[in-house]
Structures are given as structure tokens and as C-alpha cells.
Amino acid sequence: MARRQPRLEVPLSASHPIQRRNVVAFSALAETGAALALLAFPVLAVELLLGTRPSPAGVPVVRVAGILMLALGVAGWPARPPAPSASAFRGLLLYNVLFAVYFAFLGVVRHVGGPLLWPAVVFHVAVALLLVWTGRSQARGGANPW
Numbered sequence: 001m002a003r004r005q006p007r008l009e010v011p012l013s014a015s016h017p018i019q020r021r022n023v024v025a026f027s028a029l030a031e032t033g034a035a036l037a038l039l040a041f042p043v044l045a046v047e048l049l050l051g052t053r054p055s056p057a058g059v060p061v062v063r064v065a066g067i068l069m070l071a072l073g074v075a076g077w078p079a080r081p082p083a084p085s086a087s088a089f090r091g092l093l094l095y096n097v098l099f100a101v102y103f104a105f106l107g108v109v110r111h112v113g114g115p116l117l118w119p120a121v122v123f124h125v126a127v128a129l130l131l132v133w134t135g136r137s138q139a140r141g142g143a144n145p146w
Helices: 020-040 042-050 058-076 086-108 118-139
Strands: none
Touching: 020 042, 020 058, 020 086, 020 118, 042 058, 042 118, 058 086, 086 118
């Protein structure tokens, strides 16, 4: 009979600083900040992330991406109830996972990248892992985070 390996579980108490609400708020704030950078400085933002200048026709597309990220940040910002909505949680989790996968693909396969590409990938992986971790902890407490 196979023996179960002990798992390192770190339960989150109500007073623990890393709670789903805080991680969702942090992710929403980070996306809002990145969105403002894309809107205000689209060429610089693309150069720092991808190591290349966008074409003149690409600048409006970068700004549209900034608008979308701003909307995601606002939608993910926790409201007055003690927990963010499950849809905000799912949206921010999906965004962080897909961002990390796509930008890692750009760096590894397409060999595209500026000085902020890999820090951005690591950041989004970390936020996604924190979201999963806090979601699992909440699920163990009886709530459905998904």
C-alpha cells in the first residue's frame, strides 16, 4: 500500500497577512499600475518588457491593452464585503497565469525580451501561486473560492 507523503500546509488564520482579499487587492493594484504605465508611456513600457519599440500603429494597441488592464484592476478591486467575489478571483488568477505563460513563451521560444520581461514573468507566477494558495486555504475552511 502506498504511503501518503506529508504535505507542507500553511493554514491561514483570519489574522494572517496573506489572505485572499489581500492577494486579490495586491494583484488588482499591480495591474492598475501597469495599465497606467501602458497608457501614459506605451513606447517605454513595450521597450522595457519586450526589448523593442512598437510600430506607430502598435501604440494604440498598447494603449487598448492598458485600458483592458485598468478595467481588470478595477473589476478585481475588493468591495466592502470581507471577501472579493469569486469572479474577480478567477479573472485575476486566469490573467496572471496566461500572462506568465505567454511572456515566458516570448522569452524562450521567440527570443524576445527587454530588461523587465523575466521579472514580469516571475511576478505574475508569484501572484498566481499566491492566489491559488489563498484559494486552497479558503476552500479548506469550507468556503468556495472558485
